[in-house]
Amino acid sequence: MLGNVTASMAMAVRVAQLQDAGECRDDQAALAKSFCTSRARETVAWARELMGGNGILLENDAVRFFADVEALYSYEGTPEINTLVVGRAITGVGAFV
Ligand SMILES: Cc1cc2nc3c(=O)[nH]c(=O)nc-3n(C[C@H](O)[C@H](O)[C@H](O)COP(=O)(O)OP(=O)(O)OC[C@H]3O[C@@H](n4cnc5c(N)ncnc54)[C@H](O)[C@@H]3O)c2cc1C
Numbered sequence: 001m002l003g004n005v006t007a008s009m010a011m012a013v014r015v016a017q018l019q020d021a022g023e024c025r026d027d028q029a030a031l032a033k034s035f036c037t038s039r040a041r042e043t044v045a046w047a048r049e050l051m052g053g054n055g056i057l058l059e060n061d062a063v064r065f066f067a068d069v070e071a072l073y074s075y076e077g078t079p080e081i082n083t084l085v086v087g088r089a090i091t092g093v094g095a096f097v
Contacts (some may be wrong), residue, residue: 001046004039009053011035027089037073044069 015032015076018024044065047070048055088094 001043006042008036009094025089027086030077030085033077034079034082034086037069038079040069041073 010030015024015028018028044062048062048066051060051062054060058064077085084094084096088096
């Protein structure tokens with residue numbers, strides 16, 4: 001979980017730096033979005049799992065993050081679409097259908 005959070009923070013900070021410098025490309029933003037939200041989804045699942053049955057009680061917060069992450073996972077581009085954006089950038093071939 002700490003590895004996911006640390007890697008996601010590093011990528012998000014770098015993309016923010018590029019954005020501030022006016023140098024952020026769409027595929028870089030798409031890679032960060034796809035990577036960070038996928039890792040976040042994995043991380044909240046582990047958080048809920050390590051709490052056992054208590055992980056699904058609202059008072060313990062872990063399950064609340066499930067809903068938050070599911071929203072982040074889909075809006076401003078789903079992983080499928082962001083992956084297609086990244087794939088087009090690194091191969092020069094668009095696989096959109
Ligand atoms: C909390 C929240 C807030 C939002 N806020 C806004 C907002 O402020 N403004 C706004 O305009 N929209 C907003 N949206 C909408 C959001 O942009 C869409 O939900 C998102 O783009 C996915 O579109 P869709 O839900 O129509 O799914 P669909 O397009 O129906 O996609 C369904 C599934 O099919 C996949 N898919 C679709 N097309 C392809 C393809 N060509 N190739 C491969 N896979 C594909 C998708 O990745 C997804 O997994 C919000 C969504 C959420 C959940």
